[in-house]
Amino acid sequence: MAFKLEIFPISYCAKYNPATGNWDEAWIEKDRIPFGELERMNEAKKAEILAKRNDLGLPSVSYTSQYGMGCFEGLKAFPKKDGKTSIFRPDRNAARFFSSMEGLKMPPYPEALFVKAVAEFVRKNAALGYVPAYESAWEEDNFAGASAVYLRPFSNSEGAIGVGISTAPSVLITGTIVSSYFKGGSTKAVTTKRVRAAPNGTGSLKCASNYVISALAKREAEDAGYMEVIYLDSEHHRFVDEGSSCNIFFRLKNGTLVTPALGTILPGITRASVIQLAKDEGVAVEERPIAIDEVLSDGAECFVTGTAAGVTSVESVTHEGKEAVFNKRKPGELGERLQERLKGIQYGTKPDTYHWNFAV
Ligand SMILES: *Cc1c(COP(=O)(O)O)cnc(C)c1O
Numbered sequence: 178m179a180f181k182l183e184i185f186p187i188s189y190c191a192k193y194n195p196a197t198g199n200w201d202e203a204w205i206e207k208d209r210i211p212f213g214e215l216e217r218m219n220e221a222k223k224a225e226i227l228a229k230r231n232d233l234g235l236p237s238v239s240y241t242s243q244y245g246m247g248c249f250e251g252l253k254a255f256p257k258k259d260g261k262t263s264i265f266r267p268d269r270n271a272a273r274f275f276s277s278m279e280g281l282k283m284p285p286y287p288e289a290l291f292v293k294a295v296a297e298f299v300r301k302n303a304a305l306g307y308v309p310a311y312e313s314a315w316e317e318d319n320f321a322g323a324s325a326v327y328l329r330p331f332s333n334s335e336g337a338i339g340v341g342i343s344t345a346p347s348v349l350i351t352g353t354i355v356s357s358y359f360k361g362g363s364t365k366a367v368t369t370k371r372v373r374a375a376p377n378g379t380g381s382l383k384c385a386s387n388y389v390i391s392a393l394a395k396r397e398a399e400d401a402g403y404m405e406v407i408y409l410d411s412e413h414h415r416f417v418d419e420g421s422s423c424n425i426f427f428r429l430k431n432g433t434l435v436t437p438a439l440g441t442i443l444p445g446i447t448r449a450s451v452i453q454l455a456k457d458e459g460v461a462v463e464e465r466p467i468a469i470d471e472v473l474s475d476g477a478e479c480f481v482t483g484t485a486a487g488v489t490s491v492e493s494v495t496h497e498g499k500e501a502v503f504n505k506r507k508p509g510e511l512g513e514r515l516q517e518r519l520k521g522i523q524y525g526t527k528p529d530t531y532h533w534n535f536a537v
Contacts, residue, residue: 181353182227182231182353183215183227183353183354184227184230184231184351184352184353185230185298185302185305185307185351185352185353186206186207186208186209186210186230186302186305186307187204187205187206187207187298187301187302187305188204188205188207188230188233188298188349188350188351189202189203189204189205189294189297189298189348189349189350190202190203190204190205190233190347190348190349191203191286191290191294191347191348192345192346192347193284193286193345193346193347193348194345195284195344195345198284200286200287200290200348202290202294204301205233205234207226207229207230208226208229208230209305210226210305211305211306212305212306212307213306233349233351235333235347235349236333236334236335236336237336238336238337238338239333239334239335239336239337239343240334240335240337240340240341240342240343241332241333241334241343241385243337243338244340244386245384245385245386245389246281246334246342246343246384246385246386247281247331247332247333247334247384247385248274248277248278248280248281248331248332248382248383248384248385249277249329249330249331249332249383249384249385250270250273250274250277250328250329250330250331250383251270251327251328251329251383251483251484251485252264252265252266252267252270252295252327252328252330252446252484253265253325253326253327253328253355253484253523254295254299254308254325254326254328254352254537255325255326255523255524255525255534256308256309256310256311256324256325256524257311257524257525257534258311258313258524258525258526259525260311261525261536262299262303262308262326262536262537263525263534263535263536263537264295264296264299264328264534264535264537265446265484265523265533265534265535266446266450266533266535267291267292267295267296267535268288268292268535269446269449270291270295270330270446271288271289271291271292272288273383273444273446274286274288274291274330274383275287275288275291276382277382277383277384278332278346280379280381280382280384281332281342281343281379281382281384282342283332283334283342283343283344283346284344284346286332286346286348291330291348292535294330294348294350295328295330295350296535296537298328298350298352299326299328299352299537300537302326302352303537307326307352307354308326309324309325309326309354311524311525315524316526319513319516319517319520320487320520320523320524321357322356322357323356323357323520323524324354324355324356325354325355325356325523326352326353326354326355327352327353327354327355327484327485328350328351328352329350329351329352329353330348330349330350331348331349331351331385332346332347332348332349333346333347333348333349334346334347335347355485362404363402363403363404363492364404364405364489364490364491364492365402365403365404365405365491365492365493365494365495365500366398366403366404366405366406366407366420366479366481366491366493366494366495367398367401367403367405367406367407367494367495367496368406368407368408368409368469368494368495368496368497369394369397369398369406369407369408369409370414371390371393371394371397371406371408372390372408372411373387373390373391373394373408373418373419373421374387374408374411374418374419374441374442374443375411375412375441376411376412376440376441378441380418380441380442380443381439381440381441381442381443381444383443388422391421391422392421394406394408394421395421398421403495404491405420405421405423405481405491406420406421407419407420407425407469407494407496408420409469410441410466411441415468415469415470416437416466416467416468416469417437417467417468417469417472418437418441418442419437419442419443420481420483422443422483422485423445423447423481423482423483423485423486423489424436424437424442424443424445424447424448424481424482424483425437425479425480425481425482425491426448426451426479426480426481426482426512427467427472427476427477427478427479428460428476428477428478428479428509428511428512429471429475429476429477430475430476430477431475432460432461433460433461433462433463434455434460434461434462434463434511435462435463435464435465435467436448436452436462436463436464436467437464437465437466437467438464438465438466439464445482445483445484446484447482447483447484447486447487447488447519448482450519450533451482451488451515451519452464453531454515454518454519455511455515457518457530458511458514458515460511469494469496472494472496472501473494473496473499473501476494476501476503477503477504477509478490478503478504478509478510478511478512479491479494479503479509480509480511480512480515487516487519487520488512488515488516488519489512490508490509490512490513491503492504492506492507493506522534
């Protein structure tokens, strides 16, 4: 599956008013067709409705469409075993979105508005059936095939044609239903010579312009038969940075779990959560530079983390023709355990020790 662009009937828009300093909020209600009814429509009718929902009335020519001057977030709402729905750590996405907007020198969207708006977005669309119902069958494969609501808040600039900075941005929230992210098959990763993030760049901001390189490198890796691409640092081309749109972890032969320190890379919320959960398991966790040579010689297990992927095992890492294979190409035990704990918290089958779930 991954992402099908079937966006929800109700979207959100807040427009910054530079004169008042306020964010003027509005709901964009395209239709009130319940989820089940949409699913039963013929393809042509459905396509027509979905195209209308995706027209959010944004200026066509803007700093965002011309120069990639925009930022975004990705977070999920989960249907839980107790029948309730909750969003995973929206306060963290709110804080990161605030820093991304500040990083692009735009008026930042207040964190409290973000949290309130994503919750209201889920409630409004849930009333029309756009939150999948919890299924006990998901527990059998540790939620690998489970569904959730993927939320996509993003900024968009006012109309503009010259290169410049947005002074009157809008923040929109759309969403779609997603099921498991990575299809079966190869989970091999390969390093790339391309650079996604550099010191004094925008790599640590979740901003649109970063992702052209990501898409190119990922395509090149896929064309060569790999699932994922690994970026090395821009200066020495020696230390591991991250995956195409996920963070990366290595369990070494001595049992330590290592992940690159924050700086140029994207500060993932799944990354932060997994570090906490690994420490709970008594695992020694180090956030530090890790050379690709160290991965090749001392790596025992590798996984990548992100909202879309959760914790996804990587069977091998190839660098300049040398392949390090982990755990006979089977998912590593630590990654599996962390995924079980993370999914258990999100879907409400395990205690939410840190109160990460935000009830909607
Ligand atoms: C979004 C993203 C991640 C993962 O962040 P989460 O908050 O865990 O979803 C990692 N790397 C990049 C480049 C990203 O864009």
